[in-house]
Amino acid sequence: MPADASDDQSDKPDLTKDEGGRHAAGSTATATTSERKGLTKAEAAAALADVPREPGAPKPDPIVVADGIVRQFGGLKAVDVAHLEVQRGVITALIGPNGAGKTTFFNVLTGFDRADSGDRSFNGRSLKRISASRVARLGMVRTFQLTKVLSKLTVLENMRLGATGQLGEKFWAGPLRFLWAGQEQANTDRARDLLQRFKLDAKENDFAGSLSGGQRKLLEMARALMVEPELVMLDEPMAGVNPALKQSLLGHVKSLREDGMSVLFVEHDMDMVRDISDWVVVMAQGQVIAEGPPDSIMADQRVIDAYLGAHHDVDITELDADEVAAAAEAEIAAEKEA
Ligand SMILES: Nc1ncnc2c1ncn2[C@@H]1O[C@H](COP(=O)(O)OP(=O)(O)OP(=O)(O)O)[C@@H](O)[C@H]1O
Numbered sequence: 001m002p003a004d005a006s007d008d009q010s011d012k013p014d015l016t017k018d019e020g021g022r023h024a025a026g027s028t029a030t031a032t033t034s035e036r037k038g039l040t041k042a043e044a045a046a047a048l049a050d051v052p053r054e055p056g057a058p059k060p061d062p063i064v065v066a067d068g069i070v071r072q073f074g075g076l077k078a079v080d081v082a083h084l085e086v087q088r089g090v091i092t093a094l095i096g097p098n099g100a101g102k103t104t105f106f107n108v109l110t111g112f113d114r115a116d117s118g119d120r121s122f123n124g125r126s127l128k129r130i131s132a133s134r135v136a137r138l139g140m141v142r143t144f145q146l147t148k149v150l151s152k153l154t155v156l157e158n159m160r161l162g163a164t165g166q167l168g169e170k171f172w173a174g175p176l177r178f179l180w181a182g183q184e185q186a187n188t189d190r191a192r193d194l195l196q197r198f199k200l201d202a203k204e205n206d207f208a209g210s211l212s213g214g215q216r217k218l219l220e221m222a223r224a225l226m227v228e229p230e231l232v233m234l235d236e237p238m239a240g241v242n243p244a245l246k247q248s249l250l251g252h253v254k255s256l257r258e259d260g261m262s263v264l265f266v267e268h269d270m271d272m273v274r275d276i277s278d279w280v281v282v283m284a285q286g287q288v289i290a291e292g293p294p295d296s297i298m299a300d301q302r303v304i305d306a307y308l309g310a311h312h313d314v315d316i317t318e319l320d321a322d323e324v325a326a327a328a329e330a331e332i333a334a335e336k337e338a
Contacts, residue, residue: 038258044090044278053292056083063088063231063262069118071104078104080286091263093273096283097307102266106235110142111135139230143220145239151209155200155219158208159191162226198222214245221252232256234265238272250276
């Protein structure tokens, strides 16, 4: 489904706007990644302590607000979300059975798909008629269930592609190298820093196609950070990832919150949901049926009936770096055999 093509003209994000008037004093809406103060798990829980455990509950400092979002495919209402607020600076999980509408809702929020009705806002600003690429430039980026790294490009080239809005991409600026060479160097430096953080630096010149599934997920997450986002949306980050690499991915997601970013992720892996999320939203048949902290959600009979009955808990073991590396090699070998 094509994204909303009617991209608006201004490239300047207005992240200071607060139509809802509910951003707390000292809100991080205008801060860059390096200036933003991250939250610990305890601080994130405290920020949500007074939020009612009910679908559509208002949050003290929402970064995203969805209102009356409906997306139909023929006669099927894939998404029918009356109201949802995503709190800034915390990790929110979106769970629900297959076909609940989670990915479709992600697509609509990020502008990769268009709702039949309803609107959503980011930092108090409506995203109506704003294209997916512009949504990303505003600071709301996503990864995909099936990774979209480009196999025939190197790891570093994939990273550079994550930096949107570069001067060198503008047709008039292309020949004027002096205008964009500095920006290109800054992007390469940032790419290398991120690759180091995600332990992919040794692979910067390898083709992305040679990475294991788990490493591709890491690369996609690293690439999403090239735009210094405020909100990172991850669609099933654990799907198809070896248990050893899961540990590493979990650590990276937690560190996003500690670095001051907000995270919204779709996941079926209940260990991950319980371990890292501060708040859980449950969807079933297109609607939000429950919201709350992980422990209360996992004990909610409606959630157990709609979803959790089929999911069992398995502890993810702590693994050291060698075990993680060995698991990545095993994953690559298994993929080659398949
Ligand atoms: N492009 C499409 N055309 C027709 N139906 C679609 C399309 N995309 C999604 N659907 C349907 O909409 C419903 C919601 O799908 P969606 O992929 O959003 O669910 P989900 O909760 O993400 O599921 P999963 O956990 O399996 O990824 C499903 O019934 C699906 O078949």
